[in-house]
Amino acid sequence: xxxxxxxxxxxxxxxxxxxxxxxxxxxxxxxxxxxxxxxxxxxxxxxxxxxxxxxxxxxxxxxxxxxxxxxxxxxxxxxxxxxxxxxxxxxxxxxxxxxxxxxxxxxxxxxxxxxxxxxxxxxxxxxxxxxxxxxxxxxxxxxxxxxxxxxxxxxxxxxxxxxxxxxxxxxxxxxxxxxxxxxxxxx
Amino acid sequence: xxxxxxxxxxxxxxxxxxxxxxxxxxxxxxxxxxxxxxxxxxxxxxxxxxxxxxxxxxxxxxxxxxxxxxxxxxxxxxxxxxxxxxxxxxxxxxxxxxxxxxxxxxxxxxxxxxxxxxxxxxxxxxxxxxxxxxxxxxxxxxxxxxxxxxxxxxxxxxxxxxxxxxxxxxxxxxxxxxxxxxxxxxx
Amino acid sequence: xxxxxxxxxxxxxxxxxxxxxxxxxxxxxxxxxxxxxxxxxxxxxxxxxxxxxxxxxxxxxxxxxxxxxxxxxxxxxxxxxxxxxxxxxxxxxxxxxxxxxxxxxxxxxxxxxxxxxxxxxxxxxxxxxxxxxxxxxxxxxxxxxxxxxxxxxxxxxxxxxxxxxxxxxxxxxxxxxxxxxxxxxxx
Amino acid sequence: xxxxxxxxxxxxxxxxxxxxxxxxxxxxxxxxxxxxxxxxxxxxxxxxxxxxxxxxxxxxxxxxxxxxxxxxxxxxxxxxxxxxxxxxxxxxxxxxxxxxxxxxxxxxxxxxxxxxxxxxxxxxxxxxxxxxxxxxxxxxxxxxxxxxxxxxxxxxxxxxxxxxxxxxxxxxxxxxxxxxxxxxxxx
Numbered sequence: 001x002x003x004x005x006x007x008x009x010x011x012x013x014x015x016x017x018x019x020x021x022x023x024x025x026x027x028x029x030x031x032x033x034x035x036x037x038x039x040x041x042x043x044x045x046x047x048x049x050x051x052x053x054x055x056x057x058x059x060x061x062x063x064x065x066x067x068x069x070x071x072x073x074x075x076x077x078x079x080x081x082x083x084x085x086x087x088x089x090x091x092x093x094x095x096x097x098x099x100x101x102x103x104x105x106x107x108x109x110x111x112x113x114x115x116x117x118x119x120x121x122x123x124x125x126x127x128x129x130x131x132x133x134x135x136x137x138x139x140x141x142x143x144x145x146x147x148x149x150x151x152x153x154x155x156x157x158x159x160x161x162x163x164x165x166x167x168x169x170x171x172x173x174x175x176x177x178x179x180x181x182x183x184x185x186x187x
Numbered sequence: 188x189x190x191x192x193x194x195x196x197x198x199x200x201x202x203x204x205x206x207x208x209x210x211x212x213x214x215x216x217x218x219x220x221x222x223x224x225x226x227x228x229x230x231x232x233x234x235x236x237x238x239x240x241x242x243x244x245x246x247x248x249x250x251x252x253x254x255x256x257x258x259x260x261x262x263x264x265x266x267x268x269x270x271x272x273x274x275x276x277x278x279x280x281x282x283x284x285x286x287x288x289x290x291x292x293x294x295x296x297x298x299x300x301x302x303x304x305x306x307x308x309x310x311x312x313x314x315x316x317x318x319x320x321x322x323x324x325x326x327x328x329x330x331x332x333x334x335x336x337x338x339x340x341x342x343x344x345x346x347x348x349x350x351x352x353x354x355x356x357x358x359x360x361x362x363x364x365x366x367x368x369x370x371x372x373x374x
Numbered sequence: 375x376x377x378x379x380x381x382x383x384x385x386x387x388x389x390x391x392x393x394x395x396x397x398x399x400x401x402x403x404x405x406x407x408x409x410x411x412x413x414x415x416x417x418x419x420x421x422x423x424x425x426x427x428x429x430x431x432x433x434x435x436x437x438x439x440x441x442x443x444x445x446x447x448x449x450x451x452x453x454x455x456x457x458x459x460x461x462x463x464x465x466x467x468x469x470x471x472x473x474x475x476x477x478x479x480x481x482x483x484x485x486x487x488x489x490x491x492x493x494x495x496x497x498x499x500x501x502x503x504x505x506x507x508x509x510x511x512x513x514x515x516x517x518x519x520x521x522x523x524x525x526x527x528x529x530x531x532x533x534x535x536x537x538x539x540x541x542x543x544x545x546x547x548x549x550x551x552x553x554x555x556x557x558x559x560x561x
Numbered sequence: 562x563x564x565x566x567x568x569x570x571x572x573x574x575x576x577x578x579x580x581x582x583x584x585x586x587x588x589x590x591x592x593x594x595x596x597x598x599x600x601x602x603x604x605x606x607x608x609x610x611x612x613x614x615x616x617x618x619x620x621x622x623x624x625x626x627x628x629x630x631x632x633x634x635x636x637x638x639x640x641x642x643x644x645x646x647x648x649x650x651x652x653x654x655x656x657x658x659x660x661x662x663x664x665x666x667x668x669x670x671x672x673x674x675x676x677x678x679x680x681x682x683x684x685x686x687x688x689x690x691x692x693x694x695x696x697x698x699x700x701x702x703x704x705x706x707x708x709x710x711x712x713x714x715x716x717x718x719x720x721x722x723x724x725x726x727x728x729x730x731x732x733x734x735x736x737x738x739x740x741x742x743x744x745x746x747x748x
Contacts, residue, residue, distance in 0.1 A: 003193050004243075009565065017642050022580075026659055028659055042639075045639055070236075071236070074236045078232055084205075085207040096213035194385070198384060202389070205392070272394040276397070276400075286400060382574060389579060444614055456578065462583045463583045470587035
């Protein structure tokens, strides 16, 4: 299951580049016109990178593979497979409200699928209370859907407001946890 | 053989997304126009997901790899590799009769190839009668071609009739067997 | 090296399908217009299938990996990576002479690269004379370049003459050796 | 991490071929018009081949995987994922100055990312001074960024000057080290 998922994620991350159509001009100016596409690509690259990393760790905790886990995993991959499309739309529309909202909807649905997969795997470790605790209190997994929801709701307020929440989700996943804990404590 | 097959399936499932051309408009309406494509993508995603899962289990039962098995496997992958095309045609034509019939033809040929591969693997276990029995009576593998045939024949009657059979095949594979057995028994 | 090569071959075999542009019509007639493309796809699918199978076995005989083997392998993958392009050109031109000749040139260069890789691996087994003999007398590897050359030279005579040699190469690789030996003996 | 990286590299190397649009003509002349694209493809194929080979060896030296290594690896893959785009632009513009400079910029950023990944892995072996030495004095990794910088700066002088440096980088990586040492010594 891991090899297949890794393959799908590797393809998703790479086919997004196919959206960068070769510009007609041969100067820096024609390259700058691509910048909204590049920016949205960077975002999605980071998101897929985060998923790949966490998904990897999650699958290692699977005790016995079964049909339910397999389908929960496929549902997660389904939502992730739509990211190249929403990324391209967001970039091409230069961060128009609807594409930005759709981006959040897809990410929200992926996050919910991830949580369901995680809960199904946690339930396999019901005897190991320490494990259940550590997984159960995964605050990043819990807070991300809330931030995606805020990004969706503010998409029509302005791209910068919505974009702020997308940056925030990426940041809490990319920045190592210890540093975040330190920041939270010092506040 | 498994790594190669997994790779091919992962690519098939992901390149289907390349069919979602970025809409020119930036509103929900232009997204709704994509819905036939999305719907046909969902179908094919589920079908490839089913194949990936079953194919995976099937290859684990191979005792000795040989040229015959390898070619039977490649023939199966050949038919599956045509799914992105038929999916795109079905979506773009908004479920016109001919694309819907072709979709069933490709799925039927894939199902027959799968059965041939399965029979070739069963023949390697000729001594183990319990195994042969359990594999031989794989009712899902036997009934699917019949349902595909019905979907093909009814494609010109109406998309809903034909579509019903496609949903039915997906359902009997996705829904866990025990539940189905329970339903059948209670009837 | 095997995982990377398998990945490249899996992608090559699958991206060829992207050439099947969805037809504008929704009837069988518009599908029939695709038939030259489908036919050339079938050919290339078989060729890549043959390479995948043989390449797989060949890499298992590698004793120590080194830079030379790695580059010989990459050169082979380079020629194979051009197959989707030549396949598409051959199909789109409805088997015009030049695309058919180019198809043979790419296959010839791939075959030569394969032979060089094979010879480099054989040289690692110089002590094992039985192995060297069995690999050295690999008549299929030796005769294929000759047949490709004939296909190239006859491309301007007519597509059927050239096509005959392409079918012949595919046939001698696909048909199990024992059967061929039997045919040759009975003649 | 290796399987995912291998997958991404395999896809990058293969999707570059999708840039070879089937020519409208069916003669050798229309093929020759593709030559700038083919030439830039050959370059990128070699570069990705070099990265794949070195990256492979590098990852084998990882002692304990952690978030930092994972993100350094993803940053490297990010720059490499932009190679198909710059390759296509360079080919389509027939080696115009700006695309050639961009090609170098992407390669330079990839080279810097590779060095950072290498240094992070070296720091895991701080006790093993022999290892640190052998990795630390990796002159190819150190000289490549300088040559890329020269290629970028000379892109506006002329394609041949800039191209010379790209060939030079490829050459020092492809030609086995012993031969280079021999050449350097004999000078």
